Amino acid sequence: MTMSIARITLREIHLPLKETFRISSGATSVRHILLLEMSDVDGHSTWAECTAAERPNYSPETIGTAWLAITEWLAPRVLGHGLEGPEEAYPALRSGVRGHNMAIAAVEMGVWALFAEREAISLAESLGGTREVIATGISLGIEPDPLALVERVRGAVADGYKKIKCKIEPGADVDYIAAVRSALGADVPLMADANSAYTMDDVEHLKRLDELGLIMIEQPLANDDLVRHAQLQKHLRTPICLDESITGLEKAEDMLNLGSGKIINIKPARVAGFAQAVAIHDLCAARGVPVWCGGMLESGIGRAYNVALASLPNFTIPGDLSPSARYWERDIVTPEWTMDEEGRVTVPRDRPGIGIAVDLDRVDDLTVRSHTVTS
Secondary structure, eight states: OOBOEEEEEEEEEEEEEEEEEEETTEEEEEEEEEEEEEEETTSOEEEEEEOOOSSTTSSSOOHHHHHHHIIIIIHHHHBTOOBSSGGGHHHHHHTTOOSOHHHHHHHHHHHHHHHHHHHTOBHHHHHTOOOSEEEBEEEEOOOSSHHHHHHHHHHHHHHTOSEEEEEOBTTBSHHHHHHHHHHHOTTSOEEEEOSSOOOGGGHHHHHGGGGGOOSOEEOOSOTTOSHHHHHHHHHOSSOEEESTTOOSHHHHHHHHHHTOOSEEEOOTTTTTSHHHHHHHHHHHHHHTOOEEOOOOSOOHHHHHHHHHHHTSTTOOSOBSOOOGGGTOSSOSEESOOOOOTTSEEEOOTTSSBTSSEEOHHHHHHHEEEEEEEEO
């Protein structure tokens, strides 16, 4: 059945984190989040989230550039235009637009959720997801010293997380991870994430991580690099996982053909939405390459989209799908996302669309600006 979107309301909210989260390229204490409320002409509605940050430290996009791109260029491409299915959104949004992947993703994924609402099916089902529950990992920011990291990892193990990602940077890397291994043993499922903090001058130093039994080393080199990652992987036994470098299906194909890594972190926002994310998942499944779903400090709305994607069968590595209480004193959704005693998040397959309700009063209280675009 053809769908016509009538309006898209953009809201910027400021959601304080429980604690400052630091990676190699910067720290965040208050998350500025762009939300989209999308409605069709038949009265169905949904919410989506743009994960662009306040500063261009992860990608060139920011919440400000995404706001401009959506209001000026992207929203008019879907408003009032009949869409026969959600797969039509990506080509309509991408045509003639370079970059702006996170802005495109916010609209594109919202279209998928709106179609799921109309069809009274879960977002996971609409994507072809098969999992009922998903093993959950946690991402830990850079700590001031090794002992502090040991205590954070100890707490994560006690909480039941199935994969523990430790952010690293020069001066806070090998000795920090080694301290965790020494204190907690070889069975703790650890990985390291560098967020592009190293160069090929650091090869010998990075090789020391091979002795620490890591699941993977994520994005050690430049955000747009594939060639040097292929060179580095030849020096390392530990699998390299690429994140920032994989901005679409073609980049994933290039990575696999060059041997730039052995694992892909699929963030749907980074690759411009679900169409590309599912295509990368399918490519990796066919090539025997495992994938997992990373996080971008999303609210509970963004978490719903990641959970739906991670229900696909080749997401065999626990994703960064921490419960709401990991980051927020109070989320903007009800019920809040939780994790069971076995370290798993439940996929809301029994509810249509994104599977959670938005706390409108909470969103109103946090909103600093809003704008509605109509057809």
